[in-house]
Amino acid sequence: MIRRVLVFGLLGVVLILLAFVQDQDIPDIALWRRLYASDDSRQWPTPHLDDDVKTNFVDIGSLPDVEYPLDNPFSKEKSALGKLLFFDPRLSATKQLACASCHDPQLGWGDGKSLANGHNRRVGKRNAMTLYNVGYYHTFFWDGRSPSLEAQVLFPLTDSVEMNTAPEVAVRHIQAIAGYRPLFKSAFGDSTISISRIQQAIATFERGIRSYNSKFDRFIKGNKDAMTDDEVWGLHLFRTKARCINCHNTPLFSDNQFHNDGQTLYGTRQQDFGHYHISGKQEDIGAFRTPSLREITLTGPWMHHGNFPTLLDVVQLYNLGNPEPIQRSVTIDPKTKPIHSAKLKKLNLTNEEINAVLKFLGAISSSTQQRIAMPKLPE
Numbered sequence: 001m002i003r004r005v006l007v008f009g010l011l012g013v014v015l016i017l018l019a020f021v022q023d024q025d026i027p028d029i030a031l032w033r034r035l036y037a038s039d040d041s042r043q044w045p046t047p048h049l050d051d052d053v054k055t056n057f058v059d060i061g062s063l064p065d066v067e068y069p070l071d072n073p074f075s076k077e078k079s080a081l082g083k084l085l086f087f088d089p090r091l092s093a094t095k096q097l098a099c100a101s102c103h104d105p106q107l108g109w110g111d112g113k114s115l116a117n118g119h120n121r122r123v124g125k126r127n128a129m130t131l132y133n134v135g136y137y138h139t140f141f142w143d144g145r146s147p148s149l150e151a152q153v154l155f156p157l158t159d160s161v162e163m164n165t166a167p168e169v170a171v172r173h174i175q176a177i178a179g180y181r182p183l184f185k186s187a188f189g190d191s192t193i194s195i196s197r198i199q200q201a202i203a204t205f206e207r208g209i210r211s212y213n214s215k216f217d218r219f220i221k222g223n224k225d226a227m228t229d230d231e232v233w234g235l236h237l238f239r240t241k242a243r244c245i246n247c248h249n250t251p252l253f254s255d256n257q258f259h260n261d262g263q264t265l266y267g268t269r270q271q272d273f274g275h276y277h278i279s280g281k282q283e284d285i286g287a288f289r290t291p292s293l294r295e296i297t298l299t300g301p302w303m304h305h306g307n308f309p310t311l312l313d314v315v316q317l318y319n320l321g322n323p324e325p326i327q328r329s330v331t332i333d334p335k336t337k338p339i340h341s342a343k344l345k346k347l348n349l350t351n352e353e354i355n356a357v358l359k360f361l362g363a364i365s366s367s368t369q370q371r372i373a374m375p376k377l378p379e
């Protein structure tokens with residue numbers, strides 16, 4: 001009798017323990033390592049997706065080749081010319097600011113500052129975006145106000161707090177440099193220098209700015225040892241409990257859509273309604289284009305306002321469900337009250353899990369800034 005009680009008691013304890021273990025989501029790193037590094041994403045564990053994300057969902061993975069538009073196909077000559085123009089401060093009115101002044105390859109193709117400063121050191125409204133993988137986006141800028149990379153070139157050129165230059169002035173400056181003429185000839189067939197050719201050349205160069213093969217890329221191609229246990233755990237959390245995959249999906253780690261991430265900074269001097277200014281739709285108040293997370297450790301400070309100095313701050317924000325803080329003293333206009341995306345919920349990640357997600361962000365980034373040789377500009 002006593003033996004039977006003992007046996008059943010023990011069984012009960014084991015069952016309770018098992019249930020507890022299940023509930024705690026004990027990581028099964030060995031299993032995940034096998035599935036994710038199988039070089040077959042059909043074997044990956046099912047991601048935790050919201051219903052509206054399931055249609056047309058494309059998982060994270062290796063980046064395909066970038067596509068060039070039919071009306072501006074790739075050529076080596078055009079790309080090389082675009083690179084020179086990108087680094088050339090003579091494109092600006094003062095001849096002191098180049099695209100590269102704010103998009104420095106050694107600062108993750110950004111400027112390392114919270115907010116960019118341009119013409120006469122005037123401070124802009126937003127964080128300078130990285131140009132890593134810029135050719136994979138469908139719209140450009142944090143708020144999506146430019147429909148193509150070619151069109152995008154005119155914005156910083158003419159922006160009064162960026163390069164502050166009329167297109168004719170930029171064209172005149174470049175026409176005055178004899179060394180550019182043969183380069184336009186080999187890129188476009190004749191030596192005419194026009195603003196649309198400048199736009200086409202710069203856009204062609206930008207499409208070639210790619211992130212580097214990461215530990216993650218090697219891992220999912222079958223190199224089972226390319227990622228550490230924490231990184232594998234972080235990858236799994238990213239696609240499941242931490243819910244990042246609902247927006248940071250596709251091989252770019254961006255769905256190319258706009259979401260309110262709780263960053264409107266309502267009622268402050270930095271208030272920014274983002275995509276609402278383009279679409280005019282109330283649901284777009286405070287919505288910004290999902291940024292890629294490739295090379296993310298190199299491109300801080302983060303978010304459209306650059307107010308996040310560490311990635312730990314960012315992940316902790318998501319863990320809290322991205323509350324949209326509004327100061328009590330601010331009167332809220334019901335027509336413009338920002339509402340954060342319904343995809344953002346409290347995540348209940350433990351400190352170990354937060355750390356794993358951070359480690360995974362490291363595994364989709366290069367470990368050091370890449371150096372690219374500054375081109376010698378034509379005279």
Ligand code: HEC
Nearest residue numbers: 098099102116117118126127128129140141142143156162
């Ligand atoms: C004064 C700093 C500054 C200069 C100079 C500058 N940019 Fe930018 N760039 C920014 C900022 C800030 C943003 C984000 C602006 C926004 O979203 O409103 C940006 C965004 C971009 C984007 C959008 C990237 C994306 O992912 O959508 C591209 C492309 C770009 N810049 C290219 C250029 C080119 C080409 C030049 C030169 C013609 C240039 N920039 C000059 C600061 C600068």
Ligand code: HEC
Nearest residue numbers: 242244247259261263288289290291302303304318341343
């Ligand atoms: C609702 C969609 C959504 C989800 C879910 C989401 N993000 Fe984001 N993420 C965004 C958007 C949109 C931004 C840009 C917000 C802004 O700047 O105002 C962003 C910005 C970021 C940035 C800063 C990028 C930069 O270049 O400054 C990081 C890092 C980031 N997210 C990581 C994560 C991680 C990790 C998770 C999961 C824990 C996650 N995100 C979940 C949409 C999302």
